[in-house]
Amino acid sequence: xxxxxxxxxxxxxxxxxxxxxxxxxxxxxxxxxxxxxxxxxxxxxxxxxxxxxxxxxxxxxxxxxxxxxxxxxxxxxxxxxxxxxxxxxxxxxxxxxxxxxxxxxxxxxxx
Amino acid sequence: xxxxxxxxxxxxxxxxxxxxxxxxxxxxxxxxxxxxxxxxxxxxxxxxxxxxxxxxxxxxxxxxxxxxxxxxxxxxxxxxxxxxxxxxxxxxxxxxxxxxxxxxxxxxxxxxx
Numbered sequence: 001x002x003x004x005x006x007x008x009x010x011x012x013x014x015x016x017x018x019x020x021x022x023x024x025x026x027x028x029x030x031x032x033x034x035x036x037x038x039x040x041x042x043x044x045x046x047x048x049x050x051x052x053x054x055x056x057x058x059x060x061x062x063x064x065x066x067x068x069x070x071x072x073x074x075x076x077x078x079x080x081x082x083x084x085x086x087x088x089x090x091x092x093x094x095x096x097x098x099x100x101x102x103x104x105x106x107x108x109x110x111x
Numbered sequence: 112x113x114x115x116x117x118x119x120x121x122x123x124x125x126x127x128x129x130x131x132x133x134x135x136x137x138x139x140x141x142x143x144x145x146x147x148x149x150x151x152x153x154x155x156x157x158x159x160x161x162x163x164x165x166x167x168x169x170x171x172x173x174x175x176x177x178x179x180x181x182x183x184x185x186x187x188x189x190x191x192x193x194x195x196x197x198x199x200x201x202x203x204x205x206x207x208x209x210x211x212x213x214x215x216x217x218x219x220x221x222x223x224x
Contacts, residue, residue, distance in 0.1 A: 034212050043115075043201055043215030044154075051210050089154065097142075097209045103153030 002027040002094045006102035013080055013109050021075040021105045023090035031094035033066055033073040038087040038104070085109045113138045117202050117216035124192055125224055132187045132219045134202030142205040143185040144169070145177065147198040154201070160185055192223040
């Protein structure tokens with residue numbers, strides 16, 4: 001079945017630092033790829049998505065590019081803020097339409 | 112406002128006492144699902160439903176039941192809760208367009224003593 005692997009956290013950064021959270025997937029065919037964000041005490045929210053190779057999803061300053069050759073969908077942001085502190089989940093939705101989630105990566109941003 | 116509503120937000124119970132966590136969505140979504148979130152294990156799917164009267168097991172269904180008698184509701188039932196079911200539970204829904212991603216409720220934190 002499909003699987004998603006994320007880098008383990010927590011990732012700790014200072015405000016305005018560059019962020020990368022790695023995500024790789026294994027799936028049959030060409031899955032759709034997603035990043036979700038979970039703020040403290042809340043449910044997950046869709047952050048961005050990409051549906052085909054070389055697509056770039058973007059939202060709130062975050063970006064991720066669908067790389068078919070490396071089966072990756074790494075999340076990046078050029079300058080993080082304290083308010084970005086949250087848990088980030090990578091997910092893939094393949095032919096079964098049932099999304100598969102990574103284990104989540106906690107991001108802590110210090111002032 | 113489009114939303115997925117779970118109740119209760121917090122629940123403390125004792126081993127063996129049957130409980131139900133409710134989930135309701137107002138977006139006319141076909142797909143609904145239950146997850147549990149545990150430290151170090153991420154999100155694990157318990158059960159899902161592709162439409163009314165259609166339910167399937169996810170990765171960790173043991174000890175749980177679900178029903179989908181109406182499109183908007185998808186309750187999670189623990190017939191005889193045990194301490195290893197202490198967890199944070201999330202309900203999610205999605206329409207027919209799988210590219211739109213899931214809508215999640217705010218979670219139910221369950222403690223079984």
